[in-house]
Amino acid sequence: MKRPKHAMEVFQLLEKSNCRECGEKTCLAFAGAVYQGRRTLGDCPHLDRQMVAAFAAVADDGAGSVADDFLEKMRQQAARLDFHEVAERIGGRSDGDRLTVKILGKDFSVDRKGKFFSELHMLPWVIAPFLTYVLTCRGRRLRGEWVSLRELRGGAERYPLFNRRVEMAxxxxxxxxxxxxxxxxxxxxxxxxxxHFDSDISVVLPVFPLAPLMICYWRAEEGMDSDLLLFFDRSADDNIGIDSAYTLAAGLTQMFEKLAQRHGVSFDQVSAGSSR
Ligand code: SF4
Structure with a gap:
């Protein structure tokens, strides 16, 4: 994994409670230690494994191997699956040698050697949720009932951080x-x-075939700030689970940030084929 570009990149991922469970006095001190290479992100017990793995993938910018043991085990497991059976269950497709799932409308695949192929080079953070989806998605039909992350199993305790780090961002x-x-x-x-919910704009993104995400945005009005909330289909409990729901939304936020920075330059840069 490459070193993060600056300590604030790490700090933004932390819950900023300064609880000291990592042995550092503050979250900022911990972020500095990760930046300097003295600590690893996984030393903070409040970050889930997917987030750590997704950050590793982002820091590698899609160029390195998936070094994390957690991801490596999942990748090996995925490569051994019956691709035809999995494709039918999760809404993907397969020719037997490669399993392909549409993520945000673009093809994302894994082959028998565990090699990934993607039409989007800005999605390295999607690897952990992709593998989780392939391995654990139970293939439940969409319910058409939109719920907040806090209404998913295990979501109540995760929601305050999700609201700060993802929805507000x-x-x-x-x-x-x-x-x-x-x-x-x-x-x-x-x-x-x-x-939906009296918002000014509601957009549904097909993150995975059986795991869409709805973004609702309320514009600022006189005396009222704008607001933005994310909603998952109720079936997300069985199809992606709370960790992937969190990681996907956090990854999307990072991607939107990059898009916003590039806005006015060229969006063509976003959609270039790549493989790893
Ligand atoms: S354990 Fe995590 S949340 Fe607690 S101080 Fe360390 S970095 Fe911050």
């Missing part, structure tokens, strides 16, 4: 990147739908 992006929703529809097969 995404809201700030939407506030300044006014074409965000139009671009999501264009780039990632998003679908603007009839407004």
């Amino acid at each position: 995404m809201q700030q992006i939407a506030d300044r990147y006014t074409d965000l929703f139009a671009d999501l529809v264009d780039l990632f097969q998003g679908r603007q739908i009839e407004s």
